[in-house]
Amino acid sequence: MDPLAGILAVLLPGAGHWYQGQVRRALLVGGGVLGLFLGGLLIGGIDAVDSRQDRLWFLGQAFVGPVAFATDYVHQNVLRGIDPATMQRRSPLPGEVKDDQGHWVAGPAGSKPPFSKSLGKMNEIGTLYCTIAGMLNLIVIIDAAFPSAGRVRRRAA
Amino acid sequence: MLASLHTLAAANTWPGLASTTLAWRPILDPLDLHRQWFFLLVPLAFGIAVTYRAVRVNTFEKYWIKTIILTVQIVLAMILLGAASYLFIHLAVPYLLPMPD
Numbered sequence: 001m002d003p004l005a006g007i008l009a010v011l012l013p014g015a016g017h018w019y020q021g022q023v024r025r026a027l028l029v030g031g032g033v034l035g036l037f038l039g040g041l042l043i044g045g046i047d048a049v050d051s052r053q054d055r056l057w058f059l060g061q062a063f064v065g066p067v068a069f070a071t072d073y074v075h076q077n078v079l080r081g082i083d084p085a086t087m088q089r090r091s092p093l094p095g096e097v098k099d100d101q102g103h104w105v106a107g108p109a110g111s112k113p114p115f116s117k118s119l120g121k122m123n124e125i126g127t128l129y130c131t132i133a134g135m136l137n138l139i140v141i142i143d144a145a146f147p148s149a150g151r152v153r154r155r156a157a
Numbered sequence: 158m159l160a161s162l163h164t165l166a167a168a169n170t171w172p173g174l175a176s177t178t179l180a181w182r183p184i185l186d187p188l189d190l191h192r193q194w195f196f197l198l199v200p201l202a203f204g205i206a207v208t209y210r211a212v213r214v215n216t217f218e219k220y221w222i223k224t225i226i227l228t229v230q231i232v233l234a235m236i237l238l239g240a241a242s243y244l245f246i247h248l249a250v251p252y253l254l255p256m257p258d
Contacts, residue, residue, distance in 0.1 A: 028207060028220075031207070032208030036205075042188065045187040047187065115185040119187070121191050122187040122188055122194070125194055125201075126187065132204075136205065136208045136209065139209070
């Protein structure tokens with residue numbers, strides 16, 4: 001068992017294997033996990049990571065590590081504005097912009113909100129990409145924390 | 158509600174969507190590939206194969222060949238599952254549970 005490698009794998013996909021000296025494996029798993037996560041963000045927008053409205057999906061995405069939590073923090077607290085009627089944070093409607101206090105107000109004609117809520121298939125597939133990235137990193141974490149006996153012997157040799 | 162959102166998004170009739178997609182901002186805006194969504198399953202399968210094979214193999218001999226084979230297997234499995242679901246819903250369900258006239 002290698003708990004430090006497991007912790008490093010949680011902090012950054014691939015870091016656990018890098019610590020164990022398996023640089024090529026680390027680059028491939030790190031590139032795969034982070035590539036899928038970034039792919040999900042490119043497809044579905046930042047709305048693909050949403051711990052409030054898609055909580056169950058976020059449970060899977062959380063295994064990507066601090067990257068997923070940072071993305072969700074930016075989505076929830078930086079990009080989302082406050083609905084003046086309910087005082088709750090929400091995504092913008094088309095044409096809305098933020099005022100100085102962070103409330104959504106109708107913008108001038110043709111104005112774009114700071115981000116767009118994804119809908120339909122793009123939201124589904126973006127969310128799926130990010131969640132599969134998290135589930136794959138769970139496999140990577142387990143592999144780093146509990147390396148197989150054969151791999152440990154090869155490394156020792 | 159969800160079905161109506163699908164329809165709106167697919168038809169690009171969501172208010173403001175057309176202007177939004179004219180200048181796509183990476184990560185801030187979703188891609189506008191509602192009609193070609195199934196092509197996005199291929200890079201998904203490739204990403205899964207790259208990561209899973211990197212964990213599973215002991216040596217990296219023929220790694221990329223094994224990765225491509227797994228990618229093809231995942232895509233074929235998704236196509237077969239989709240076809241099986243289609244046949245089940247359109248052939249088996251009407252046979253098992255016929256609608257009353």
